[in-house]
Amino acid sequence: MLGRRVFNDENHGNDPKADDFKNMILEAMVLGGVFNISDFIPSLEWLDLQGVQAKTKILHKKFDAFLTNIIEEHETSNSKSEKHKDLLTTLLALRDKGDDEGNKLTNIEIKTLLLNMFVAGTDTSSSRDRNVKEEDIQNLPYLHAVIKETFRLHPSTPLSLPRIASESCEIFGYHIPKGATVLINVWAIARDPKQWDDPLVFKPERFLQGSDKCDVDIKGNNFEVIPFGAGRRICVGMSLGLRTVQLLTATLAHSFNWELENGLKPENMNMNEAFGLTLQRVVPLSVYPKCRLSPNVYSSSF
Known part of the structure; x- marks a missing residue:
């Protein structure tokens, strides 16, 4: 001006x-x-x-x-x-x-x-020059879609913790004897091309209103994506963990502008995963944050 x-x-x-x-x-x-x-x-x-x-x-x-x-x-x-x-x-x-x-x-x-x-x-x-608050999360549908898509493609636990079959049963033609140790491949289920269009593509829009997966949640009610498990043995820390991830992600995205190191472009990032009990990146993410809000916002919060 x-x-x-x-x-x-x-x-x-x-x-x-x-x-x-x-x-x-x-x-x-x-x-x-x-x-x-x-x-x-x-x-x-x-x-x-x-x-x-x-x-x-x-x-x-x-x-x-x-x-x-x-x-x-x-x-x-x-x-x-x-x-x-x-x-x-x-x-x-x-x-x-x-x-x-x-x-x-x-x-x-x-x-x-x-x-x-x-x-x-x-x-x-x-009026937007403030930190994200927990009550803001419910009004951020695209953030929810991003979190869901992240958990779909990169679940924190790729294989569920071991379970023991309490009774013999048959699932899709496979006999599971009583006492057998069962591991659920959460990572593979969420990438099943029979359940997901373009399963290897990061596409949060698939969870937005109007899409075929808009009603799918990640809380164990829809078996095509179960990053926290499902049933009676679902992760007891799911609610706290999900809220923490949502608030932390929203805060980092809102409070800072981010740059990849050495001028790396997003499409050239190495997204390979190192499998273990928890899912890790082969190459750790290295980024530079730049404050995008007024200085007083950070001094009162961080």
Whole structure:
């Protein structure tokens, strides 16, 4: 908008002016959405029973002073150096010269446009400038699909823990004698081409609404994907483990931008697995995180 930073972050984001501006934005959103009796009983408007008008006028003066200062600083800086190609420069040019039809903007109109941009572009973004909370998880369907697909392709335990057949039985033509040790190949079941389209492809969309597997869960109710086992001997830590993975994954994805080491591209990653009691990567994943939220979000949480 302005071709420069409005607030400096030399103090790790603790610029007092930035805090003042943030408070102004928050107050504008509160005043804009407050239940105002005068809106429903116009005859009482002149009384300003809740003080909404008075507070709005005070806030307007603050914004006006803030925006006036921005315009004056912009004009001064542009007069001393090459002009920036930014929104404010364009607006000021329309004020001074007008458009092809001679229409000119006024300072009031410019400040109104800037205010709309600041408020609309700041509050809607800053409201997401926080850590993921556990209650957010239920509203993240694609995250759930990613977690399901990850457990399908890469179950933490590729073979279920050993079980002993309590009675002789027959399963799909195979005789299982009493006392036999049984190992369930969880890894192979979840890659069965009879049950899954493109079974070797990582495709979370297969679990989204409208797909044929949208109702499949990973909690032992659907036998085509049982990363935690199923039945009475299902993993007792399933609920805690699943919540932990969901929250941790959401937090890492939301709080950081990630880069693979040495410029490696995702399609060239070595996804080979080393089988054991638990499933591991042959080549450990090495990535670089870069903070994508405001510094204060990390200082209060990590």
